[in-house]
Amino acid sequence: MKKKLGRIPYVYPIPIVLVGANVNGRPNYAEIGDCAVMAVQAALVTVSLHEDHYTTKGIVENGTYSVNVPSTRLLSLADYCGLVSGHMVDKSTLFETFYGELGTAPMAAECPVNLECRVVGTLAVGKRHLFAGEVVEAHVDEEWVSEEGGRRVIADLTRLDPILYALDNRYYSVGKPIGVGYAEGEGLGREGRQGQTGERAARP
Numbered sequence: 001m002k003k004k005l006g007r008i009p010y011v012y013p014i015p016i017v018l019v020g021a022n023v024n025g026r027p028n029y030a031e032i033g034d035c036a037v038m039a040v041q042a043a044l045v046t047v048s049l050h051e052d053h054y055t056t057k058g059i060v061e062n063g064t065y066s067v068n069v070p071s072t073r074l075l076s077l078a079d080y081c082g083l084v085s086g087h088m089v090d091k092s093t094l095f096e097t098f099y100g101e102l103g104t105a106p107m108a109a110e111c112p113v114n115l116e117c118r119v120v121g122t123l124a125v126g127k128r129h130l131f132a133g134e135v136v137e138a139h140v141d142e143e144w145v146s147e148e149g150g151r152r153v154i155a156d157l158t159r160l161d162p163i164l165y166a167l168d169n170r171y172y173s174v175g176k177p178i179g180v181g182y183a184e185g186e187g188l189g190r191e192g193r194q195g196q197t198g199e200r201a202a203r204p
Contacts, residue, residue: 013164013172018081019047020066020097020106021058026090027097027106030055031082033165035067043135045117051127054086059119059131064105067133069113071161072173077110078163079171100137107139112160114139 014033021028030053038044045067049056059065070078077094084091095108100116107114117133124130144154154160157174164172 008167010167012166014166016070016078016163016165016171017047018068018070018078018108018111019049019055019059020068020108021055021064022062022104022106023054023058023086027092027095028055028058028086029068029081029091029095029106029108030086031078031080038132044120044132045115045135046130046132048128048130051124051129056129060129062104063119064102065117065119065131065133066105066107067115067117068108068111069160069162070108070111072163072171073161074110075163075171100139102136112141112144113154113162 015035016031016033017035018029019032019035021030030049032047032049034048036046038046047065047067049059055065081091081094095110097106098109099106100114102116102118105116107116115133115135116137116139118136119131120134121132122129123132140154144156144160145152146154158176161173164174166172
């Protein structure tokens with residue numbers, strides 16, 4: 001039997017990222033869980049921030065932002081970026097900042113994965129601002145990159161060790177792999193795959 005828990009967005013797990021933006025010419029980083037892949041082949045990601053976020057001002061100002069994926073060893077720093085606002089604290093000194101092709105999307109070198117993004121669409125819902133960003137370049141620490149099928153990929157998510165969050169207000173780490181995408185359902189037969197043709201055609 002199901003129990004009703006009310007209007008709670010129970011989506012698990014929630015990836016923890018640091019959104020970087022230049023604000024008044026200085027890098028700032030905000031910890032958020034409101035980040036998602038919008039499209040793989042089109043290389044689009046979205047981030048959602050409150051209109052009063054200091055980082056929001058920088059994204060609007062420059063039309064760019066970065067998505068930085070911290071590993072669990074950066075948990076305290078990442079959490080701190082969510083505890084304090086750039087309105088009150090200068091967070092530009094927390095990380096070694098570098099820039100890529102865009103020149104205005106600050107990235108934290110300590111994070112193993114960094115995406116520099118150009119804003120290609122915005123949506124305001126109440127006091128929330130959603131920014132759709134085209135990934136101009138993905139920067140990944142060399143030790144996590146491997147060659148598979150003639151393309152470069154992140155070698156092992158468990159070793160990368162990103163931070164996950166849940167609505168019980170706890171941080172988690174990634175568990176062991178349990179299967180391979182677009183392979184585990186092959187044994188179900190044709191009837192088990194009906195209605196999935198379009199979805200599979202769009203896979204990366």
